[in-house]
Amino acid sequence: MKEFEDRFSELQADMISICMEYVEDRADKVYVYASCEENIISSKFFYLINNKYVKCHKVNDALDGGDERYDVSPNRMMMILNIMNEDIEKVEVLCKEYERDMPTEMKLIYEVKSGNFKADYKYDLVYTNDDIKTAGHIADEWFEEMKNKNL
Template sequence: MKEFEDKFSELQADMISICMEYVEDRADKVYVYASREEGVTASDFFYLINDKYVERHKVNDAWEKEKYDVSTKRQLMVLNIINDDVEQIEELCREHERDMPTEMKLIYDAKSGRFKAEYKYDLVHTNDDIKTASDIADEWFEEVKNNKL
């Protein structure tokens, strides 16, 4: 039981860590979206920086002088690490005969050190004729931005 929880937490912490590294640990909050349905993994991440909600490719909009490398290559590197972590979580769940979340929304508040996670276990986008995991992630960004979550 403890081994499962520790490893699950460790993998989530790794997702947050790589996203913090992407902005050189200079975000107020990090939001990670991860989806695993029907064998397909998808992920996204965004931030609250200087009271501005910014998507990963627009982090430089939150700064006046700072400029980060937001190249597609660098974004894909982060997404690949998140996706690897999600696949390791799936393997962990299988080994411990646990249900694998189909959706994970992780929020890390860098100022307070608080971490919050929401999980879904039902199919979220697979049963939707129109929406993809990317659409769901975009909707979450808009929801967070509009409601200042």
């Protein structure tokens, strides 16, 4: 029992940590969207930086004038997403190994200063039964929801 929880937590921590690395640990909050549904694995991430909600490719928009710019090159972003998707695959393998239900959706929020970590899981189909929506749509809706809720 304990081993499953520990390994599950480690994989979530790895997703947060790789997103922190992307912004050189300079963020107030990190948001990770991880999805695994009907053999489709997807992830997205965004941040709260200087009281501004920004998607990963827009993090420099949140910086103050004198702040050092982030490297938001497409290669770097793909590297992060690839690592996150590998982590989601590892979660899937872990769940199978321990005969646990695999979450179809994980929303992870990490508050940098307090070290507070919050995770929200869903186990029902979120988008594969929708004619239009993809995991990307759901992640974008969450971004907008967080942004609007905290204005």
